[in-house]
Amino acid sequence: MISSSVYYCAILHLILSISDAQDSSIDTDAIDITTTTPSCITPTNACHGPGPPTRPLAGCEQYAQCDLSTNTVVNIATCMPGTVYDVTLDNCNWTYLSFCDVESCPPTLAPTVMPTGSPSMNHEAIAMTHIKSKQYLIEQYVLISYTSAGLPYPSIRYTFDSFIDSLDTMAVQGFGADFRFLLYEGNPFQYQAGLVNLAAFLANAMVETIQSDSCDELNWQQVAGRHAIANSCGQEGRSYQDEGCQENENDYTCDVDPTMEITAVTSGNQVRAPPPFKCEPGNENAGYWDSSSGTAVNDVPYSNTAGRTDVEGCCWWGRGALLTRGTCNIGKLNYYIGKRAADEGRPSLYPDIDFCKNPEGTCASAYTEELRWTSAMFEWSERIQQYQSGSWSYEDQLFKFLNEGMTDDSFIASVGRIVSHGCHEAGCSTLEVREADARMSNFYLIINDIFDVASLMEPSDGENTTTPQPVESFVPPPTPLPVWEETTAAPVPVMKNFPTLMPTEEEILPLEGSDAEEVMTIYSWMPIIVGVVFMIR
Numbered sequence: 001m002i003s004s005s006v007y008y009c010a011i012l013h014l015i016l017s018i019s020d021a022q023d024s025s026i027d028t029d030a031i032d033i034t035t036t037t038p039s040c041i042t043p044t045n046a047c048h049g050p051g052p053p054t055r056p057l058a059g060c061e062q063y064a065q066c067d068l069s070t071n072t073v074v075n076i077a078t079c080m081p082g083t084v085y086d087v088t089l090d091n092c093n094w095t096y097l098s099f100c101d102v103e104s105c106p107p108t109l110a111p112t113v114m115p116t117g118s119p120s121m122n123h124e125a126i127a128m129t130h131i132k133s134k135q136y137l138i139e140q141y142v143l144i145s146y147t148s149a150g151l152p153y154p155s156i157r158y159t160f161d162s163f164i165d166s167l168d169t170m171a172v173q174g175f176g177a178d179f180r181f182l183l184y185e186g187n188p189f190q191y192q193a194g195l196v197n198l199a200a201f202l203a204n205a206m207v208e209t210i211q212s213d214s215c216d217e218l219n220w221q222q223v224a225g226r227h228a229i230a231n232s233c234g235q236e237g238r239s240y241q242d243e244g245c246q247e248n249e250n251d252y253t254c255d256v257d258p259t260m261e262i263t264a265v266t267s268g269n270q271v272r273a274p275p276p277f278k279c280e281p282g283n284e285n286a287g288y289w290d291s292s293s294g295t296a297v298n299d300v301p302y303s304n305t306a307g308r309t310d311v312e313g314c315c316w317w318g319r320g321a322l323l324t325r326g327t328c329n330i331g332k333l334n335y336y337i338g339k340r341a342a343d344e345g346r347p348s349l350y351p352d353i354d355f356c357k358n359p360e361g362t363c364a365s366a367y368t369e370e371l372r373w374t375s376a377m378f379e380w381s382e383r384i385q386q387y388q389s390g391s392w393s394y395e396d397q398l399f400k401f402l403n404e405g406m407t408d409d410s411f412i413a414s415v416g417r418i419v420s421h422g423c424h425e426a427g428c429s430t431l432e433v434r435e436a437d438a439r440m441s442n443f444y445l446i447i448n449d450i451f452d453v454a455s456l457m458e459p460s461d462g463e464n465t466t467t468p469q470p471v472e473s474f475v476p477p478p479t480p481l482p483v484w485e486e487t488t489a490a491p492v493p494v495m496k497n498f499p500t501l502m503p504t505e506e507e508i509l510p511l512e513g514s515d516a517e518e519v520m521t522i523y524s525w526m527p528i529i530v531g532v533v534f535m536i537r
Contacts, residue, residue: 044452056085060100127183127191145213166373176347203442205321215363216264217318219274228304229286232277233314240316243326254331254356279315319362321376
């Protein structure tokens with residue numbers, strides 16, 4: 001038979017647990033997990049709806065700490081081995097003493113959705129609401145820059161508020177053109193494609209500028225530690241001032257003014273980083289920057305990879321989140337959202353900025369906070385989303401990627417080539433896409449861990465859904481980019497007001513037969529007794 005001391009301690013534990021629950025004034029509604037939170041509780045939805053500030057995740061081995069003012073996750077913590085989250089204590093507790101009924105999540109299958117050729121717009125902001133709900137994750141994993149030592153910090157130039165304001169303008173409100181950034185806002189069957197589109201945009205912006213916290217293109221190309229000052233004319237063999245529009249679009253191209261003088265406002269933050277780009281007339285030999293000594297060597301003939309040694313007329317380097325560069329792209333920016341639009345009687349977001357006469361206006365104007373984003377979203381809308389070569393079109397491939405399970409690496413690889421080189425096929429350029437692996441890992445981080453697009457693909461009544469064919473998934477290589485990780489050490493279980501004679505785990509677990517059954521029967525009734533006390537109250 002079971003010893004009387006163990007029996008007594010078990011009953012005493014039940015009584016003190018009930019008393020402790022009463023003294024803690026626990027919100028009884030919050031304990032009912034099935035009525036206050038989604039049926040499948042994950043880090044992306046744990047804080048949705050009313051409830052306590054700490055909530056268990058699926059399986060109860062982890063719990064989320066919530067900001068109740070915004071219904072967003074502040075932190076994810078893991079209970080130590082042998083413990084799970086106990087909703088009666090709002091903390092971790094030994095598994096055999098805990099009450100938590102949040103089961104693991106089942107897999108989700110994605111239905112097929114079709115493109116329409118243009119976004120369906122109405123006043124129901126489905127996409128924007130979802131994006132705003134991910135503010136914490138976006139700020140923690142996307143809008144992150146790095147010091148010269150590789151330490152992460154919240155970006156100063158790329159903030160969530162300016163991102164959201166610009167996205168609302170470019171994707172929802174519109175900017176006067178017959179196209180806009182594709183979010184498919186208000187369409188419950190297509191806005192998931194809009195989130196994938198936004199993820200591809202952010203994945204590339206993270207590499208181009210956010211990680212370096214820069215607005216201007218950096219002088220990164222070097223040979224033996226020497227960076228040509230003439231790199232402002234173009235890097236990787238390009239000549240930005242000669243990158244005008246095609247014959248049927250010549251009217252957009254900015255004229256090159258050889259007397260223009262501009263100095264970029266941002267440069268790299270590395271030790272002995274090259275100075276900001278500049279353009280100015282004269283001086284055929286602009287020289288180079290010696291990164292080993294941190295000094296400029298001027299008045300010597302040192303050329304960039306395109307053969308330029310001067311910087312005359314070289315004012316068309318990249319600016320904004322996507323580094324919009326060249327006389328064609330900057331000319332289109334001016335035509336659609338700059339001074340030219342206003343001069344010609346069309347709607348303009350920035351009627352006072354002539355980007356053809358002041359291309360640095362993106363990074364140095366009263367509107368710079370938003371222009372870093374809007375200029376990039378404009379280029380994405382005009383150049384990336386409308387890209388088509390033969391039978392390959394960006395929008396068709398976007399939906400194809402979504403419908404086939406979001407695992408085909410070729411989509412984001414093609415997008416990276418379009419952003420960097422203006423073509424989508426592998427081998428279409430002799431140049432490699434810089435940090436292609438980082439762009440890809442960023443993309444999957446955003447669609448899977450931040451936007452959690454798969455969870456939004458719930459089939460509607462009567463809709464034909466198919467199981468996607470297995471495709472080998474991309475496994476990101478080790479990079480300094482942030483990944484989902486626990487931000488605090490696992491908490492130690494808290495035993496609230498437990499009696500000093502409380503039997504230890506060793507006293508209970510070795511019991512066998514009817515003795516063990518008696519003890520476990522007593523503890524199995526504890527949640528029911530606690531619930532009865534709450535009902536009486």
